[in-house]
Amino acid sequence: MLRIWTTRRLASQCLIPWRMFPTTLISTRNSSIGILHDTLDRNSDSYTRNSKVMDELVSQLHSHILKVMEGGGPEAVKRHRSRNKLLPRERIDHLIDPGSSFFELCQLAGHELYQESLPSGGIVIGIGIIHKRLCMLVANDPTVKGGSYFPITVKKHLRAQEIAAQCKLPCIYLVDSGGAFLPKQAEVFPDKENFGRIFYNQAVMSSESIPQIALVLGSCTAGGAYIPAMADVSVMVKGNGTIFLAGPPLVKAATGEEVSAEDLGGATIHCRTSGVSDYFAHDELHALAIGRDIVKNLHMAGGPEVSGQTRADYKEPLYDVKELRTIAPTDLKQPFDVRSIIARILDGSEFDEFKKLHL
Known part of the structure; x- marks a missing residue:
């Protein structure tokens, strides 16, 4: 398999980090594609001229990018x-x-x-x-x-x-x-x-x-x-x-x-x-x-991750699970803190409460 990469890099003097991102995979099995021969004349005037102009354009590009990164x-x-x-x-x-x-x-x-x-x-x-x-x-x-x-x-x-x-x-x-x-x-x-x-x-x-x-x-x-x-x-x-x-x-x-x-x-x-x-x-x-x-804490069906992760061993709740039967009152009209139940169900009793301050 041949992996094609897209690169993002600015000038070597620039402090902006660069990274290589895989974009797609192309199979080269049973390929009959020939090898291209290099016809570039490195001694020609056009080679020198093109190189100089392109260097100037790239330098301008870097200058523009650095300028916009300064914001307003x-x-x-x-x-x-x-x-x-x-x-x-x-x-x-x-x-x-x-x-x-x-x-x-x-x-x-x-x-x-x-x-x-x-x-x-x-x-x-x-x-x-x-x-x-x-x-x-x-x-x-x-x-x-x-x-x-x-x-x-x-x-x-x-x-x-x-x-x-x-x-x-x-x-x-x-x-x-x-x-x-x-x-x-x-x-x-x-x-x-x-x-x-x-x-x-x-x-x-x-x-x-x-x-x-x-x-x-x-x-x-x-x-x-x-x-x-x-x-x-x-x-x-x-x-x-x-x-x-x-x-x-x-x-x-x-x-x-x-x-x-x-x-x-x-x-x-x-x-x-x-x-x-x-x-x-x-x-x-x-x-x-x-x-x-x-x-x-996102739960998504699929969705790309950078690398595979193995699930860590689950944690037992910090509180005795057997106490679950003791929390809910027999009087159905009597209120109780449902967090006490949640704390005895979740791994490690860890809970990210949603709309905590909402009355």
């Missing part, structure tokens, strides 16, 4: 960090397995497409490994126009979902977006392959048991609010994570009521009252750790 510029990055927030690629680095690489896609989307600079289309997408499972990661870049969606941003997001659907990859959305970029909203919504398609894809993939996971790390306003709301599981960060269709300024303009972003749509309100969010995170690192645990 020093001032935007400084403002972002002042809110105790990580940059999108830093978030991804914390999410994927240590020592593994992130295979970023469509890095130059939006390059010189608009009058406004739009590094990487304002969104970072790619494939990463989390607990040995390949996942599609979609991270808004709030340093670029507040993470808002231009038409090319929508196309890039849809491309990520298309790949995830075809390859059955769990989708993890690192949400920090102000929704559609209003000056171009007329170009964002007009057909079925635009903004609304994102939510349709989420619903379809969820129905096909392809997990949809949202980590709300910043503002989720207007269209951005639907992504965590339609996810199978969502995590919100205290203080920074918000979900609402309209923020405090619009509420005040419409009703005269003054309300803080946290009271209007923060982690506490959505974890305790509305039930939109399932996990409450104290900071970004906590949210990313929860995201890793969610992927670890």
Whole structure:
């Protein structure tokens, strides 16, 4: 068998990691394919000229990639960090397995497409490994126009979902977006392959048991609010994570009521009252750790893993199983803590409680 590899590598001086990804297998058994003879003249003028021009083009490509990886510029990055927030690629680095690489896609989307600079289309997408499972990661870049969606941003997001659907990859959305970029909203919504398609894809993939996971790390306003709301599981960060269709300024303009972003749509309100969010995170690192645990605990029919894993020997519950018969009261009207039963059934009594704070 001949294994064909796709390689991703930048210049040797670049610090961006590269990795080889197997893409397909082709059988060479009983093959009658002949061997091509090399006709390249290494002493010709065209050889030297082509080599020089290509080196310049590759150098330009590397420069463009390094430029877009800086995000929205020093001032935007400084403002972002002042809110105790990580940059999108830093978030991804914390999410994927240590020592593994992130295979970023469509890095130059939006390059010189608009009058406004739009590094990487304002969104970072790619494939990463989390607990040995390949996942599609979609991270808004709030340093670029507040993470808002231009038409090319929508196309890039849809491309990520298309790949995830075809390859059955769990989708993890690192949400920090102000929704559609209003000056171009007329170009964002007009057909079925635009903004609304994102939510349709989420619903379809969820129905096909392809997990949809949202980590709300910043503002989720207007269209951005639907992504965590339609996810199978969502995590919100205290203080920074918000979900609402309209923020405090619009509420005040419409009703005269003054309300803080946290009271209007923060982690506490959505974890305790509305039930939109399932996990409450104290900071970004906590949210990313929860995201890793969610992927670890996924149960999927099939789904690609990087390498085979053998099941570890199961653990006995920490509590005496024989006590199960003593927990439920004989009076059916008397309440009891069902966790006492669960703790005597599960391996090692380990349990990741869902919607723990919801009343």
